[in-house]
Amino acid sequence: MNIEDFDFNLPEELIAQTPLKDRTSSRLLVLNKETKEIKHQQFTDVKKFLRAGDCLVLNNTKVLPARLYGVKEDTGAKIEVLLLHQQEKDIWEVLTKPAKKVKEGTVLIFGNGLLRATCIGYKDHGGRILEFSYDGIFYEVLDQLGEMPLPPYIKEQLPEKDRYQTVYAKEEGSAAAPTAGLHFTTALLEEIKEIGVTIAFITLHVGLGTFRPVSVDKIEEHEMHAEFFQMTKETAETLNRVKENGGRIISVGTTSTRTLETIARDHGEFVESSGWTDIFIYPPYEFKAIDGLITNFHLPKSTLIMLVSALADRETILKAYNEAVKERYRFFSFGDAMLII
Template sequence: MNMDDFDFELPEELIAQTPLQDRTASRLLVLNRQTKELKHQQFSDIKSYLKEGDCLVLNDTRVLPARLYGVKEDTGAKIEVLLLHQDEENTWEVLAKPAKKVKVGTELLFGDGKLKATCKGFKDHGGRILEFSYEGIFYEVLEELGEMPLPPYIKEQLPEKERYQTVFAREQGSAAAPTAGLHFTTQLLEEIKELGVKISFITLHVGLGTFRPVSVDDIDDHQMHSEFYHMTQETADTLNKVKSDGGRIISVGTTSTRTLETIARDHGKFVECKGWTDIFIYPPYSFKAIDGLITNFHLPKSTLIMLVSALADRETILNAYNEAVREKYRFFSFGDAMLIL
């Protein structure tokens, strides 16, 4: 299959620039994989599609205010840095712009020197390794100086940083939000629990792959960037019991899905584990872990639309996306949601 197989027309005005005030007020397009039927709902209606014995799996990663604006210490040239992941205590893999100005030994200043960094090396994908120095606690300095790394298709400023976090975010380390989780409130999750639905958490720190376009024509040639994941024993036990009891595992977001499918592929069941995954899910693919998916609407020709096309076939997904365009759904990170069952 090639990239053009996953293309669709998307008017620019449908790209959501700001989040809704009420997280649960988004629209929800429900797709039945067997009948191909589509239903137009509100996100708060998600409860009517969940039942006792099901388990909702959410990614509890927390987005770092990972975009920093600084200068080269020697010339004062402006440099933008995006933190990707932590290699050691004070050493991070980053994207730098303009990268050509950041060479090994280059020293950078952020916030008038509150945070300093020295370039220690290059990465194969063009990134840099920076070693930071500072006084106090790194994450507190980052909260003060950093900005949320909103995707490039969002042009509006985000006045409230927490609106790009899920209400259950707790594990620091992501370069982007697991956006399907943005639709949930604490109250909605409590109401779902009252239905007898279990709520479980995994962690996948969203990294470079989110910012990396597919640059090949044949999707078999695309290589995903590795991202760190972690599943606890508690979550593994819960998911194994749900499976054995005949319940459904409903994944919230493509990041949760990739984590669950990686573990099921590697271990044949759910186990406590951590590691790095570069799993690339695209048609044809036999899902081993999940029975349903809650997700946002994704970019044309992206690895994410390929993943949902593997769950419900490509023609069905593209038909659903074209319907969403006709009905003027809001797309991408701050947009509306889709439930595939």
């Protein structure tokens, strides 16, 4: 398929720059993937479309305040560092800006010396390997010095760090939030449980590759980035039981979807597992794990709109997106939500 098949016109003013004060006050476009019917609801109405025996699967990754601003020890030149993933205890793969100023042996200073880093290697696309040194606990130092790495299309500063975290965030390691989960509050999740819906958690640490544009014309030639995932024995047993009893698995977000589909593809069922997935889901694709999806509205020509187009077919998704534009829905990370069921 051609990349242009997944394009649509999006006015820039519909890109949400700030989160709503109340997480649950966003709108919800509900798309029936069989009948193609579209309904316009509020996010709290999601309860109407769930039923006893279903399972809602949430990604409990936690976003690191992964953007650091420091200086070179020898020259005082300003350097920006973005943590990508931890290779071992104090050794991280990062992006640096400007990358050309950070060579092997370069020492960087953050927070007047609270944190130091030495470049010990190179990666592709301007990546570097840094070894950090500090007193105390790394994540506490990072929380003190780091900023949330908001997506490139968000130009506003975020006054509260927690608004770029889900209320159930637990496992530290993401460079970006699983944004479909930002709409939930603890109270709403409790109300969903009272219906008889099971809540299950998986972990996928979101990498910055999720924002990397597709640079090939034929989408089949796109090389997907890899991200770390984990599923516990408890979650695997819960999901298998839901399937056996005829319940539906509703994935919250494309990150949860990619994790579930990877495990179902590799094992034929849900099993306790962890590893790296570079699964790329685009039409035509036979879903093996999920029955429905709660997600935000995605960028034109992105791998994420390709994934949702595989679930509800491309023409139906583009029609729904064009209606969302017409109805002035808010797009992307801090925007409104969509339920495909």
